[in-house]
Every structure is written in structure tokens, then in C-alpha cells.
Amino acid sequence: MQSYGDETRPLAALSLPSRIVIGVAACAVAVVVAMHLAMMFLHVAPSNTLSKQQGSLISDYVYPEYEQNWKLFAPNPLQQNIAVQARAQLRTEDGTTRTTGWTDVTARDGQDIRHNPMPSHTQQNQLRRGWEFLVNSHNAQNQATGLRGELSERYIKRIMMLRLDGEWTADGGRVERIQVRSMTTPVSPPPWSSEKISVKPVYRVLPWWQVTADDLPKGATNQ
Amino acid sequence: MTSPTPQQPAEASQQTQPSQASSQSPSEAPSSGRPDENRHAPYEETRIERAIGRGFARVTGRAMAPYQTAVIRIGFATTWLLFLVREWPNRHVLYGPDSPWSLDMARQLLDANHAFSVLPWANSSGWFELVYLLAIVSSALLMLGWRTRTMSVLFMIGVLSLQNRSVFIGDGGDNVIHLMALYLVLTRCGQVWSLDARRAKRAASGATDEAPALGRDLVGIVLWSVLGLALAVAQLLGPYGLTWFEHGPFPHIGWSLVFWGLWATHGLWWAVQRYAPGEPRIVLDTLAKLAHNGALLVIMVEVCLIYATAGWYKIQGSRWQDGTAVFYPMHLDYFSPWPALSEALGSNGLMVMLITYGTVIVQVAFPFTLFNRRLKNVLLVVMICEHLSIAFLLGLPFFSLAMIAADAVFLPTNFLTWLSARISGLRKRLVGGAGDPGPAGPPEGGEPEARTQTGGGGHTLVG
Numbered sequence: 001m002q003s004y005g006d007e008t009r010p011l012a013a014l015s016l017p018s019r020i021v022i023g024v025a026a027c028a029v030a031v032v033v034a035m036h037l038a039m040m041f042l043h044v045a046p047s048n049t050l051s052k053q054q055g056s057l058i059s060d061y062v063y064p065e066y067e068q069n070w071k072l073f074a075p076n077p078l079q080q081n082i083a084v085q086a087r088a089q090l091r092t093e094d095g096t097t098r099t100t101g102w103t104d105v106t107a108r109d110g111q112d113i114r115h116n117p118m119p120s121h122t123q124q125n126q127l128r129r130g131w132e133f134l135v136n137s138h139n140a141q142n143q144a145t146g147l148r149g150e151l152s153e154r155y156i157k158r159i160m161m162l163r164l165d166g167e168w169t170a171d172g173g174r175v176e177r178i179q180v181r182s183m184t185t186p187v188s189p190p191p192w193s194s195e196k197i198s199v200k201p202v203y204r205v206l207p208w209w210q211v212t213a214d215d216l217p218k219g220a221t222n223q
Numbered sequence: 224m225t226s227p228t229p230q231q232p233a234e235a236s237q238q239t240q241p242s243q244a245s246s247q248s249p250s251e252a253p254s255s256g257r258p259d260e261n262r263h264a265p266y267e268e269t270r271i272e273r274a275i276g277r278g279f280a281r282v283t284g285r286a287m288a289p290y291q292t293a294v295i296r297i298g299f300a301t302t303w304l305l306f307l308v309r310e311w312p313n314r315h316v317l318y319g320p321d322s323p324w325s326l327d328m329a330r331q332l333l334d335a336n337h338a339f340s341v342l343p344w345a346n347s348s349g350w351f352e353l354v355y356l357l358a359i360v361s362s363a364l365l366m367l368g369w370r371t372r373t374m375s376v377l378f379m380i381g382v383l384s385l386q387n388r389s390v391f392i393g394d395g396g397d398n399v400i401h402l403m404a405l406y407l408v409l410t411r412c413g414q415v416w417s418l419d420a421r422r423a424k425r426a427a428s429g430a431t432d433e434a435p436a437l438g439r440d441l442v443g444i445v446l447w448s449v450l451g452l453a454l455a456v457a458q459l460l461g462p463y464g465l466t467w468f469e470h471g472p473f474p475h476i477g478w479s480l481v482f483w484g485l486w487a488t489h490g491l492w493w494a495v496q497r498y499a500p501g502e503p504r505i506v507l508d509t510l511a512k513l514a515h516n517g518a519l520l521v522i523m524v525e526v527c528l529i530y531a532t533a534g535w536y537k538i539q540g541s542r543w544q545d546g547t548a549v550f551y552p553m554h555l556d557y558f559s560p561w562p563a564l565s566e567a568l569g570s571n572g573l574m575v576m577l578i579t580y581g582t583v584i585v586q587v588a589f590p591f592t593l594f595n596r597r598l599k600n601v602l603l604v605v606m607i608c609e610h611l612s613i614a615f616l617l618g619l620p621f622f623s624l625a626m627i628a629a630d631a632v633f634l635p636t637n638f639l640t641w642l643s644a645r646i647s648g649l650r651k652r653l654v655g656g657a658g659d660p661g662p663a664g665p666p667e668g669g670e671p672e673a674r675t676q677t678g679g680g681g682h683t684l685v686g
Contacts, residue, residue: 011283011509018506022283025510029282029517032473037524044532064338064387065405065472068398070532075540077551110556119560119618121392122313126323128557129391147335151328155391158323162316187554190547192572 044070083107083183084131086160089208090173097176100168104183105160130155131182142206156180157215165216181205286515289414290639291632293368295522296375296412298628299403300366302396303382306621307359317392318342318385319351329388333463337470338387339478341380344462354384368417373446375412376485379404396622399629402525405472408485409518411511416643443493451486458483519632526629527590530606534586543583546576552617560618568616582609599633606630 011019042051043062051058083106090098105127112123134156137149144150160178168175184202189195268276281287307314315321330343342354358381365374382404386397393401413419458465458479466477492511495503542548552558553565569575585605592598607627614623 011280014502014505018502021506022509022513025513026279026283029513033517033520036521040525040528044528061474064336065383066402068402068529070395070529071536072395072533073548073552074533074536074543076542077540077548078555079542079551081554081556083556106556113557113560113618114562116560116618117615118309118620120310120313121394122310122316124557124618125392125394126316129394130323133391147331151331154328155324158325162321162323187551190550190572190575191570193547 040066040068044068080184080186081106082128082131083185084127084156084180085183086164086178086180088164088168088175088179088211089177090168091176092173098173102181103164103167105163108163127159130159142204153209154215157209157211161211161215175211177208177210179206179208282513282516283509284512286411286414286512288519288632288636289411290416290636290643291634292410292412292515292519293414293416294631294634294639295403295628296368296371296407296410297366297416298631299400299407299625300362300378302621302624302628303378303400303404304359304362304366305624307355307362309621314355315348315351318355318389320348322389324389324391326388330463332390333387337464338383338390339464339470339472340384340387341457341462341464342384342388343464344457344460354381357381358385368413368419370443370446371413371417371419372408372411372489373450375404375408375410376482379408394619394622396619396625399529399625403522403629406518406522406525409514410522411515440493447486447489447493454482454486522632526632527593529626529629530586530589534583534589537583538587543579546572546579549579549582550575558617558619561616565616581605585609593633596635600635600638603630603633 011022014022039058039061042048042054042058043066045051083104085102085104085106087102088100090100092098109123109127113119116123130152133148134152137145137152139145144153157178157180160180161175165175182204184204186197186199188199189197286292310317316323320326326343326346329340333340333343342351344350357377361374361377361381365371365378368374382400386393386401464470465479465482467479468475468477471477471481492507495507537543537548540548542551550569553569559565585602589599589602589606592602607630610623610626610630614620
């Protein structure tokens with residue numbers, strides 16, 4: 001690298017075609033960088049005149065590889081603990097059905113995270129973000145909206161089967177249907193605050209889902 | 224626009240104007256039309272033209288910030304490497320065959336959003352293991368700076384493939400790594416602190432004539448051929464994602480075009496160095512510098528966007544206004560690995576308020592402090608400390624590491640060279656006792672000298 005003595009040779013010493021190539025390239029880089037940065041800015045900025053006008057242009061450019069969300073704990077940090085719980089309806093060998101009690105899967109994540117300096121994405125993100133995905137792709141009546149809604153239902157179903165199938169069917173039987181609900185508990189205000197809020201949990205209960213063989217992740221059966 | 228630079232040196236000596244102030248100052252801007260000025264020279268540049276010329280000379284002159292780009296390369300590669308190693312036992316559930324987000328579901332989503340991933344290419348666990356292993360190996364080699372450019376491409380493929388296959392498993396840290404993996408490909412991030420730099424230095428000191436040394440780059444030729452062959456096979460099988468003119472990282476540029484383009488450029492660069500070391504080499508080298516400087520600017524602005532967005536949205540939140548915001552994340556089950564500690568820290572209202580306000584102030588202010596070196600450095604220290612505490616308190620080590628790596632692009636060169644001297648000094652002391660380092664070469668091998676002028680860039684075939 002040191003031997004590249006010509007490294008410092010001024011561009012002026014180059015032939016005209018070379019200078020044209022470099023000049024054109026410099027302009028191209030400038031244009032591309034400016035456009036890219038403008039797109040990134042409009043993507044992270046609040047919805048505004050320009051981004052409303054050019055919405056599809058911006059999203060075509062940004063998605064999927066440059067998607068980003070930096071509203072970290074903003075505008076307000078999450079102030080509720082959202083616990084996702086599940087129960088199952090089993091068909092036992094003698095033909096009867098049995099319904100299990102609710103299992104708080106989020107609480108188990110919490111237990112795994114406690115005193116863990118390096119929580120895994122499986123503990124910290126899988127269920128938390130999966131539930132976010134489900135909530136975002138369902139309407140208030142708990143109906144799936146579009147492909148993403150259906151995918152999110154399958155995803156949550158499969159997460160539950162991965163984690164609980166072995167436990168549910170430990171005494172035999174087969175999971176026929178599962179039901180999922182979320183329990184939202186507000187974080188009680190800081191001790192010095194005079195704020196009064198109800199810390200009573202609020203439930204969102206989803207309808208029973210039929211479980212098919214397709215919903216069994218490979219790992220679920222041998223747990 | 225081709226080059227206003229030619230006149231530069233002569234111009235500078237002629238002009239004795241001491242005021243180097245703002246180029247926009249309209250009262251002083253000389254217009255080339257004035258007769259009295261035409262007497263001096265046949266053509267006199269305006270200030271704006273000269274400013275453009277200076278800027279042009281700078282962005283084509285060298286690949287800027289060699290130490291900063293090296294440190295972010297090492298930072299992101301290390302973060303991703305540690306993450307992959309940490310998740311090794313869970314890899315099948317996160318990205319592999321046991322994932323509740325099955326490959327089938329991933330394909331449905333990818334067919335709709337066209338994100339790039341090589342994992343849908345085959346539904347076998349063997350393929351998955353291979354990709355995961357390659358992601359680990361390419362991260363490690365990018366960290367070390369071995370064939371940096373090639374590894375940066377493989378690193379990007381690894382990051383995109385794993386993350387896009389399971390999009391609902393990541394967090395902010397993954398998001399930063401995703402973006403930076405794309406940008407790093409266009410930078411010369413191996414100019415210093417890399418095995419490439421060490422090899423180039425040895426080649427330069429060993430051989431007075433560089434050409435034979437370059438020609439013997441067997442490893443590079445083999446690597447280039449193997450990767451070209453792999454790409455050709457993939458292209459022939461026509462799997463998901465390899466299209467020419469659509470669904471790529473840039474409008475009308477598909478991933479096939481990107482990969483073949485990068486591959487062909489490496490080949491061209493090698494051929495030009497070997498057979499046409501004169502002007503063609505300078506032109507290619509200048510184009511690479513331009514790309515590097517453009518990508519560097521994008522990286523720096525991206526970091527500013529992250530902080531600006533995080534800060535400005537916080538200002539609008541009532542909890543950030545009333546000074547209690549920091550209290551809440553510490554009491555969320557998913558982010559409180561040390562409940563007793565969170566409890567103790569959260570019990571002091573004044574402290575919580577100071578941290579809450581401090582966070583917002585630092586985040587909003589950061590982009591503006593770039594105009595003041597000293598203030599910027601103070602804020603950098605504050606932000607790095609805050610991320611270190613987030614890593615521990617909220618149980619987000621990889622997110623925090625990624626953010627610290629992003630911050631590092633703004634670290635001052637003085638500090639980085641000082642750090643490098645300290646580290647190599649330490650290494651010398653440790654290795655020195657063991658006698659001659661032998662085949663490992665001089666202990667200060669990968670150590671940089673102040674190569675700010677030349678800018679390095681001695682990439683071998685695929686380096």
C-alpha cells in the first residue's frame with residue numbers, strides 16, 4: 001500500500017476521459033446519497049406534507065431492507081406488563097375432552113430473564129414481539145386482517161405448542177384446540193408519585209383455535 | 224464539473240487573501256466578469272467554485288476516517304458474532320427448522336415483501352447449519368479484517384438471511400446491525416487494524432516491486448473463483464431473491480446485479496492492479512474512495528437520525544415531560560433482570576428525573592454537537608456510559624453493543640490511535656516474554672501508522 005506512490009497524484013494529471021468518469025461518478029454518488037438520506041429522513045420523521053404526498057414512493061424505497069424504528073421508549077415508555085397466557089382442550093385416549101388451566105407463558109420468560117445478564121431472543125423477543133405482531137394485525141373484534149393476521153395467529157399457536165405441548169399431553173391425549181389471552185397490568189406509579197391508577201389487570205381473550213398437525217414445530221413433540 | 228481542481232495549486236499561491244471565511248459571504252464573492260480581476264488570470268474561480276473544488280478534492284483524495292470505519296467494522300462484526308455464538312443453542316428455534324415461524328410462513332411473508340434471504344433456498348437443516356456457520360465465520364473474519372471487502376459482503380448476506388427469515392424475533396440492535404451490514408459493504412473498512420493492512424504493509428516492506436507480490440495472491444484468486452462459482456450455481460438454480468432488476472437494495476437494481484457487480488469489480492480491480500497499474504488503477508481507486516466516503520456519510524447521518532428520532536419523539540411523551548419515564552422500563556418483566564437493583568434505582572425520584580431529562584437532552588442535542596468537537600466527545604462518553612448501563616440494567620447487551628459500535632463512528636482519531644498504541648503495547652508486553660513471535664510476525668503487525676494521507680486502500684484481489 002505504501003508503494004502506491006501515485007496515490008497522491010492530483011486528479012488534474014489524469015487524462016480527460018478519466019476525469020470525466022470520476023466527475024460523473026462523484027455526481028452520481030452525491031445524488032444517490034442525497035436521495036437515500038432524504039428517504040431515510042422521511043421514513044423516520046412524523047407523517048408530514050411530503051411523506052403523505054410521496055407515501056408509496058418512500059415505502060417502496062425503504063421496505064424491506066431499510067425499515068427502521070427508533071421511537072425507543074417513545075413517545076412514552078410502555079407502562080404495562082402484558083402477560084400472554086394459554087390453555088388447551090385435550091382429547092384423551094378414552095374419547096373425552098379435558099380443558100387445562102391457564103399457563104402464564106410470559107411469566108416463564110420473566111423467570112428465565114431474571115438474573116440473566118444475557119437473555120436470549122427466545123426469552124425476550126419471541127413471545128413479546130409475536131404478540132405485538134398479532135395485536136397489530138387484528139382488529140378490536142379479534143379478527144385477523146389479511147395475510148399478516150393469519151400468519152400471526154399461526155405463529156402464536158405454534159409458539160404455544162412449542163412451549164407447552166409436551167406439558168399438556170404429559171398424561172396422554174392430544175391437543176385439539178388452544179385458547180390464548182393477554183393480561184395487561186399497569187405498572188404501579190413510582191412511590192413518590194401521587195398518581196392514582198387502577199392496577200387491576202385487563203384481559204383480552206381470543207377465540208379458541210383449532211390445532212392441526214401443521215402447527216406442531218418439530219421440537220414440540222420431543223420436549 | 225469534471226474537475227475544478229487543476230487551478231487549485233496555482234490559484235492558492237497567487238491569491239494572498241487571508242480570509243478563509245464563509246464561502247457564501249456575498250460582499251466578497253468575486254465575479255469573474257469584473258474587468259480588474261480579469262487582468263490577473265484568464266479565468267478566476269468564484270468562491271463557491273473553489274469550495275466545490277476543495278470538496279471534490281477531498282472526497283476523491285482519500286477514503287476518510289480509516290480508524291472510525293475500522294472500529295465500527297470491528298464493533299458490528301463482534302456484536303453479531305457474540306450474538307450468534309450466544310444463540311448457538313437456540314439457533315434452530317430462532318432461525319432454523321424448529322422455529323415457530325416456519326420456513327413456509329417466512330416464505331409467504333418474503334414473497335410479499337421481497338426481503339433478501341438465502342435460507343428459503345432449501346428446506347433442509349443442513350443448509351441452515353451451513354448458513355449459520357458461514358455467518359459466524361464471516362463475522363469473525365470481518366472482525367479480524369481478513370479479505371475485508373469479501374467478508375463484508377458475506378457478513379451482509381449472513382445478517383440479512385437470518386434476520387429476514389425470522390423478522391419477528393429481532394429488536395433495535397438487530398435493526399442497527401441490519402442497516403450497517405448493508406452500508407459497510409461500500410466502505411474501505413479494512414484500511415487499519417486488519418489482517419489486510421498487515422499483509423499489505425509486509426508486502427510493501429518485503430518487495431520493492433509490488434506487482435509480483437500482488438500476482439501471487441493465490442488465496443484471493445481461489446476465494447474469488449469459489450465465490451463466483453457458488454454465485455453461478457445459485458443463479459442457475461434460480462432460487463428466491465436472485466433477480467436482476469427488481470426487489471434489490473436499490474430501485475431497479477436486483478440482488479443478482481449487486482452480487483455479480485461486486486464480484487466483477489473485484490476481478491477488475493485485481494486485473495487493473497496487475498496489468499494496468501497506471502491511470503486505470505487511479506481511476507478505480509478514486510471511484511472506491513468516492514463510494515467509501517458516500518457510505519461513510521450515510522452511516523454518520525444514520526446514527527444522527529437514530530438519536531434525533533429517539534429524542535424528538537420522547538419530547539412529546541408525557542412521561543418524559545414529568546420526569547418519570549426511566550422508572551417504567553425498569554419495572555417491565557421483560558426488561559428487569561435485576562429487580563432488586565431496579566427497585567433501588569427507581570426509588571429515588573430526583574435521580575430518575577435527572578436521568579430522564581438527561582437522556583432526552585443528550586439524544587436531541589447530539590446531532591448538533593457534531594459541530595463542536597469537545598462537546599461532541601463529552602456527549603459520546605455520556606451516551607456510551609448510558610448504553611453500558613442499559614446493557615446491564617435492562618438486559619439488552621447486544622442492543623447496547625450495537626449502539627456503542629454505531630456511536631464509535633464519531634470517536635476522535637487521537638483517541639483511537641492512543642487506544643491502538645496502548646493495546647499493542649499491552650500485547651507486546653504479554654507476547655514479548657514468550658520471545659520471538661515467530662510466524663505470527665511482528666507484534667505490531669496490524670497496527671496502523673498515521674496513514675491519513677495515503678488512505679491505504681491496498682485491497683488485493685478480494686480484499
